[in-house]
Amino acid sequence: MTGMFGSRKSGKQTPVALDQGPMASSALALSRRVLAIGIDGAAGFDSAQQVADAALRDHRHPDRAVQGIVSQHRKLAAKAGFVTGLGGFVTMVVAMPTNILGFYILTTRMVxxxxxxxxxxxxxxRVRTAILLTLVGTDADDLLKRAGVVSSGRLAGLATRQLPAPALMVVNKAVGFRLVSQLGDKVFTKLGKGIPFAGGVLGAGLDVLLLNRIAASALHEFPAAGTRIGAAR
Structure with a gap:
């Protein structure tokens, strides 16, 4: 069976270069778009800096600010997931690709x-690449390994390493490939959203569940300044 990054025979996967193949440019473009909008913002979509500043202003303490950021994005994800499934199967076919891309952008901003x-x-x-890697959860170490980057400590540790730009680009492409793969998985999973209203509730629940997982990963992977030294994954 041919996998996203190689061919599987007898349960073993043969690695291939992550920056090759007809989907390489599309995978990198997806990663770049998610990072650009998710971190830097766009018309009508606040940047991560604006969100962080507002959270610190409202909550006055880093820990409470972080909790506020997660809560804010949890509500946004629930709303988007509900609206996507609200109209049933017909509208879901049109709305789902936008919803899924929007979910990745939303979670990128949160992280x-x-x-x-x-x-x-x-x-x-390097920090931007670490942020991108949180979207793929437990697959992060595998993608780093396949890109030739030895993982040591939390993902945020990438910021202290002198990784060349080509290595970061390969990792970003690898994440893009994985996100494309997850798009298909999400479409299949969300077929249950084909029933109006009930589909909206299910969609909201699934999006919140996944966002909570990414939030938990972000809290672990990006420790506060006083807990970074000696921290291990």
Whole structure:
């Protein structure tokens, strides 16, 4: 069976270069778009800096600010998931691709805002790559390995390593590939949203569940300044 990153025979996977193949440019474009809008913002969509600043202003303490950021994005994800499934199967076919891309952008902003509150510079390409890797959860170590990057400590540790730009680009492409793969998985999972209203409730629940997992990963991967040294994954 041919997998996303190689062919599987007898349960073993043969690695292939992550930056090759007809989907390579599309995978990288997806990663770049998610990072650009999720971190830097767009018309009508606040940047991670704006979200972090507002959370610190409202809550006055980093830990409470982080909780506020997660709560804010949880509500936004629930609303988007509900609206996508509300109209049933017919409208879902049109709305789902936009919803899924929007979900990745939303969670990227959440993770970036958390990282900023905890003192990370999201302008650093290495930090941006670490943020992107949180979207794929437990697959992050595997993607780093396949890209030739040895994982040691939390993802935020990438910021302290002198990784060359080509290595970061390969990792970003790898994440893009994985996100494309997850698009198909999400479409299949969300077929249950074909029933009006009930589909909206299910959609909201699924999106919140996944966002909570990514939030938990972000809280672990981007520790506060006082807990970074010696921290292990």
């Amino acid at each position: 970036a805002a958390i990282a900023m509150v905890r003192g990370y510079d999201v302008r650093d390409e």
